Amino acid sequence: MFQSNHPVQTPAVATRDLRLTYGDTQILRGIDLALNPGETLALLGPSGCGKTTLLRLVAGLLAPTAGEVHIDGQVMASDSVFLPPERRGLGMVFQDYALWPHMSVAENVAFPLEMRKIPRADRTARVTEALERVGLGAMADRSPAALSGGQQQRVAIARAIVAEPHIVLFDEPLSNLDRELREVMVAELGALIRGLGLTAIYVTHDQSEALTLADQVAVMEAGMIAQLAPPDQLIESPASAKVAEFLRLGTVIDMQRSGVGWASGGRRFALAGPDSAAARLLITARALRVVGLDAADLTGTVTGVQYRDTAYAVAVALDGGTAPQTVSLSSNIRMRPGDRIGLEIISDRLRWFPAGDSSLTLV
Template sequence: MMNFQPSGMTDPTANRAEAAVSTRALTLSYGETQILRGIDLALAPGQTLALLGPSGCGKTTLLRLVAGLLSPSSGEVAIGGQVVAGPGLFLPPEKRGLGMVFQDYALWPHLSVAGNVAFPLDMAGVRGAERERRTMAALDRVGLAAMATRSPSALSGGQQQRVAIARAIVAEPKIVLFDEPLSNLDRELRETMVEELGALIRGLGLTAIYVTHDQSEALTLADRVAVMAAGQIAQLAAPDQLVEEPNSPKVAEFLRLGAVLRLTRHAAGWRFGPHDLGPLPGAPEAAAADLLITPRALRVTAPETAPEAARLTGEITAIHYRDTAYAVSVRLDGPAAQSLQLSSNIRPRLGERVGLELLSERLRWFPAPVEPLKA
């Protein structure tokens, strides 16, 4: 379980009164078990919010509360400034004007592609030429107009997902909710679908809430990302701010931004295990602190410098080519066997000993948690 101190959970860029979706002090409990604990957020119209976190953190539960598939224990949900769930009030899903895309697509096998897409229109009483026009327009937007008469079972996984998206937008909702819609697809297809989905959301001017456990999806697709853990929002921020300014070591570790080391202060600077790091600019005035070291905050010392002359030393244990550079893992010397990652334009040798240099302007410091007093 992630432990953290929740930051300001209401998004400062969104005005609650003008928000497309907002929640206030939202909770959900089953008996003594708290699933969500005081969720406050406000999403501006036309933005995409990603709810990101591990399984069991509450992200899908929050989505279902917004959708009206669950009723909160306390607090409020508002859509377009109007409360749809709160004390003495609960609007069912069909009254909230939302579209929803599920993880398992939820397509009717006995209906054609067009029949599946038209289903929300049938429920709304739209018939005849208007029904057909809106159905085909939705299918055209996802590139499946030519497959209108086919059975969903005749389509690929990616095509079935497009049908589910067409069904979600056919009634022209202003808000669409996505519950891990790409998790059943392979990695390559997911990357393609994320790009297509982002273009579709922007092209239609939709407001979207997107549940995922995949950091890449969230950071690629969303305008704002809420990192969730243990039924709370650990941090709510724009993707670039999350990457550059995670507000806790646990958020940084979940996003896999780098390694977090517990450093202790001594007379001449800072120490990690047997490594004397000396003074480090920007360090807090404390006896101990946690330090996030990202791949961009680390480099191998100059070739003419002996590795042992560096303050951090270790052995290269893994090399992977990623995009345009090598991701290099270095296991630091010492009993902790801590590993750091750095990016290199040249391929080093596996097993090579290296010295490492910290780039102080790229380090991220966190105060060390206060240890409880012992009796």
């Protein structure tokens, strides 16, 4: 029998059929995850989908109704075992920073070490190193109230890593910051996680944060995982119309079979598709090409233009039909609202889903 020369890697964090129920309400409905050492997992989804609850179950801040939590191959929670947070060896960064205002920056960072009764000299050295890693070495004696929001978040991160955990949990750590500062902090946070070789679970409702930071992204819906995949696979191959709509990958249209083609909202589409009477169609920006009006599969009027990085994102209201429909495309040429354009559909870039594949609730 063939045997691999590569040992099977023990996941840093794993859950098995993890469930949480309050009365008759199911908060989590069977979560299975396995996160390898050194990887970052983003839990992404709308408010109320269960992502923060899942993080708290991993941290030991909540006990599951059923299922198991494993850290480094050891059972942390099951029907017969429950280890509290201080015995799980994790660092955690909260949304509200959770800094003590009566303590200095250094004292805040040192607190986890004091709880572990680390000697003073060792505490001082570790705190200094942690603050240097987050770029706050010169602010050790300041009060947290004297710092900006971004600096306070760095203090919280320093406190999470000062005890040198190899797994750190992040609960929407950047949500209180403005957009520009969030983009800076995401880059810094990613570099820090990689530089320290951390394993991380990162809760967010911001897809740009998730796709930038994570090796794997779990899109959650109503206490379940709708899709778990690397960021590029998530974008290129969404598992459902629900996921595609939540990630805003394009326009999802309900289609009905019409002769040899398809129809939607009174419009006809000369497309091949699944062998069914109805389906849902994802039209991404990459599936549309601007052509002359006479050669177009679809025609419409430009309703909005935004410049993004190296191209323009263009919204087009389609002509005809009994219901309004808008699609989006990318263009190197600046268009103006009111411009009339023709669109060619690139069939091999379309993605079809079963009918009735409804949407995640967006925040």
